[in-house]
Amino acid sequence: MLDRSYYQKTDEIMENYPKEESALIPIIQDVQEEYHYLPPELLEYIAKKIGITETKAYSVASFYVNFSFEPKGKYVIKICDGTACHVRSSIPVLQRLYKELGLTPEKNTTEDMLFTVETVYCLGACGLAPALTVNDVVHPAMTPEKAAALIQELRGAEHDKV
Amino acid sequence: MDSASCRILICAGTGCQAGGSAQIYARMCQLAQTVDHVSIEYGAEIAHSPHTVHIHKSGCHGFCEIGPLMRIEPQGISYMKVSLSDCEEIFERTVKNGELIHRLLYVEDGKEYVHQEEIPFYQKQTRLVLKNCGHIDAESVAESVAYGGYQSLAKAIFHMSREEVIQNILDSNLRGRGGGGFVVGKKWKQVASQKELTRYVVCNGDEGDPGAFMDCSIMEGDPHKMIEGMVIAAYAVGAKEGYIYVRAEYPLAVKRLKIAIVQAEEVGLLGDNILGTDFCFHLHINRGAGAFVCGEGSALTASIEGKRGMPRVKPPRTVEQGLFAKPTVLNNVETFANVPMIIENGAQWYRSIGPENSPGTKAFALTGSIKNTGLIEVPMGTSLREVIFDIGGGIRGSAGFKAVQIGGPSGGCISDKDLNLSLDFDTLKQRGAMIGSGGLVVMDQNTCMVEVARFFMDFTQRESCGKCAPCREGTKRMLEILKRIVAGEGEMHDLQKLRDLADMISNTALCGLGKSASLPVISTLNAFADEYLEHIQDKKCRAGVCQQLKKYKIDPGACKGCSKCARHCPVQAISGELKSPFTIDQEKCIKCGACLTNCSFNAIHIE
Numbered sequence: 001m002l003d004r005s006y007y008q009k010t011d012e013i014m015e016n017y018p019k020e021e022s023a024l025i026p027i028i029q030d031v032q033e034e035y036h037y038l039p040p041e042l043l044e045y046i047a048k049k050i051g052i053t054e055t056k057a058y059s060v061a062s063f064y065v066n067f068s069f070e071p072k073g074k075y076v077i078k079i080c081d082g083t084a085c086h087v088r089s090s091i092p093v094l095q096r097l098y099k100e101l102g103l104t105p106e107k108n109t110t111e112d113m114l115f116t117v118e119t120v121y122c123l124g125a126c127g128l129a130p131a132l133t134v135n136d137v138v139h140p141a142m143t144p145e146k147a148a149a150l151i152q153e154l155r156g157a158e159h160d161k162v
Numbered sequence: 163m164d165s166a167s168c169r170i171l172i173c174a175g176t177g178c179q180a181g182g183s184a185q186i187y188a189r190m191c192q193l194a195q196t197v198d199h200v201s202i203e204y205g206a207e208i209a210h211s212p213h214t215v216h217i218h219k220s221g222c223h224g225f226c227e228i229g230p231l232m233r234i235e236p237q238g239i240s241y242m243k244v245s246l247s248d249c250e251e252i253f254e255r256t257v258k259n260g261e262l263i264h265r266l267l268y269v270e271d272g273k274e275y276v277h278q279e280e281i282p283f284y285q286k287q288t289r290l291v292l293k294n295c296g297h298i299d300a301e302s303v304a305e306s307v308a309y310g311g312y313q314s315l316a317k318a319i320f321h322m323s324r325e326e327v328i329q330n331i332l333d334s335n336l337r338g339r340g341g342g343g344f345v346v347g348k349k350w351k352q353v354a355s356q357k358e359l360t361r362y363v364v365c366n367g368d369e370g371d372p373g374a375f376m377d378c379s380i381m382e383g384d385p386h387k388m389i390e391g392m393v394i395a396a397y398a399v400g401a402k403e404g405y406i407y408v409r410a411e412y413p414l415a416v417k418r419l420k421i422a423i424v425q426a427e428e429v430g431l432l433g434d435n436i437l438g439t440d441f442c443f444h445l446h447i448n449r450g451a452g453a454f455v456c457g458e459g460s461a462l463t464a465s466i467e468g469k470r471g472m473p474r475v476k477p478p479r480t481v482e483q484g485l486f487a488k489p490t491v492l493n494n495v496e497t498f499a500n501v502p503m504i505i506e507n508g509a510q511w512y513r514s515i516g517p518e519n520s521p522g523t524k525a526f527a528l529t530g531s532i533k534n535t536g537l538i539e540v541p542m543g544t545s546l547r548e549v550i551f552d553i554g555g556g557i558r559g560s561a562g563f564k565a566v567q568i569g570g571p572s573g574g575c576i577s578d579k580d581l582n583l584s585l586d587f588d589t590l591k592q593r594g595a596m597i598g599s600g601g602l603v604v605m606d607q608n609t610c611m612v613e614v615a616r617f618f619m620d621f622t623q624r625e626s627c628g629k630c631a632p633c634r635e636g637t638k639r640m641l642e643i644l645k646r647i648v649a650g651e652g653e654m655h656d657l658q659k660l661r662d663l664a665d666m667i668s669n670t671a672l673c674g675l676g677k678s679a680s681l682p683v684i685s686t687l688n689a690f691a692d693e694y695l696e697h698i699q700d701k702k703c704r705a706g707v708c709q710q711l712k713k714y715k716i717d718p719g720a721c722k723g724c725s726k727c728a729r730h731c732p733v734q735a736i737s738g739e740l741k742s743p744f745t746i747d748q749e750k751c752i753k754c755g756a757c758l759t760n761c762s763f764n765a766i767h768i769e
Contacts, residue, residue: 020468021467021468021469022466022467022468023468024468025448025449025451025465025468026448026449029410029449029451059470060468060469060470063453063470063471063472063627064451064452064453064471065451065452065453066410066450066451066452067451081372082372082373083372083373083529083530083567083570083601083603083617083618084372084373084529084530084535084601084603085372086372086617087530087531087603087605087609087614088530088531120411120452121370121372121454121621121625122370122371122372122373122374122375122411123176123411124176124369124375124378124409124411124412125176125177125180125226125375126226126373126374126375126527126529126535126601126603127177127226127227127229127375127527127529127535127536127537128177128180128181128226128535129529129530129535131180136413137180138176138179138180139180140177140180140181
């Protein structure tokens, strides 16, 4: 069961949209932006409010790759494997990230909920290939070494806070 | 230089922002405040008031390779690869005293270029659609208007009938820039002639092709140009509502479009009673949610309706029953951005650019193993050779040209034999490729073409919406075969199987995504057949890319016999005696590369 604040926040988000089917995607995008993932309870709650079945809501949310029912880490690293990045060796960067963080394509979030690694097709920063983003901030011209250093830096920033 | 009339434009395109241009912008603003006789004016004051330095964020200049870029007006000085630590010097020397800082200028073949326009990369282009990108503040409607924005809208509304606007676009023979190349005027005419009076104008800003970012740059750099095109379309077909569907991976484009819509509404160029007439048009933004198939018309409209983005059987076509089952004009970003200049200069002028059947210019995203990556615009009909070698500056590194991939997953690979091909819709189609949205990814000899085919098939297979069996199952089977070939397990009859599957899928798939899914495979099979044969018969990947075909070998001369490699080998494939050269058993080796990374003497090589 989710905390009540989740439902309150969802209500706030829904105030910006009409209560109809066409608002489903924008609403769940906003909810996901808030929590870094789409809590299934909230998807069901939204479905009821806009008058569509839970099944329908799930069928839409599961169709689009941007929606995730699993919680994601604090830092979502999206590594671009578009054509430009691919031919400039994005895969070795991905492999290094997996190695640094002990992740695999199947398990892509670290135990401490700090990092999630995803591959995407094209971030539109092809001139700077290979590129990755950390929470939407673009890091250009990556190499496996730079990727490892970036992880160290982010970990360090976390450590300093504690 | 007199700082009284100084304008500083800092590129805030995705590329330059990645290089820290936002921090540079902040620093420049900060520096301007420290000087007494200089005040900063944010926003869009075009008339220069005395003692004012205007600092603006512009959209993409196109030459991403040398970013972050800074342009100083009115002299038009262009600085490249600017860093935070350069800001103070730029301010003290260039802004206050008019001196040039030579190390920040662009240099090619020993020649120094002060002005951006003189750089060979720009000299050989015809920038019409991208004219304002990088030169105006993308977050200001006033600046857009000062540069001629919305003049064509006024001309259309006050001096042309709806029919005249459509006829003009039809006469210009403008063809859709999203890939298919359908004649835009025809689409508009069909929508305008429907009985149903509720109509929509939809802009496809999904740009899902990996390796393409021109629509992104237009939305980020000159959003009003595209919006103006949409409003003209709405006027022509009698639409009151419009939607812009933008990829979620383009947060900056979404932000800029939102600002543009609000500002255009405030000054009466959008919304109710446009320019004081009774013509009303409202624009909404929808963010995509990560499905490539949503670039297809009927899938895109389904997604805006809040459904799964799946294409449907046609007819009825989008012009008859598109968004919410109403007649819909659906064009992409670059297409709409072409509209204002056609209205402004006339159809005849437009037809004078490029070849008869594909007039106008085309923006391309030039990326991959090329010296000058970035966003370019050339007349249709320019050859690939000119684009790659004259504008792109040729191949980066020493590996030499191998192929250029055009049109993303719906396009094909072109080898050096076809470099003189004219870049237009019809020529490329004849060669089994496609302009697509305009991604040009240049590949050098270090690229394995079989692996590239596998890469694209992996993409289409994952992005298939799954509605029709040919695409869902067929691409899966093709991918399995390609995976076997790159793993060194391919057989000769696989090649025929690939061709048969490709035929079947392109003839029977429901939508354009499926129909074109096999193009990357067929085009590489045709142009690079010898590489497929090497993988299958010789178990060799000449580019050294395919992991399973790599052979790890120990150089006996360099090996000191320390046994470190053997200790790190997870499958005990390495043996030998201490202080004598070790050897790798190729049968046991799983090509993990652990030996290579652990060798302290550089004695292990890949063959």
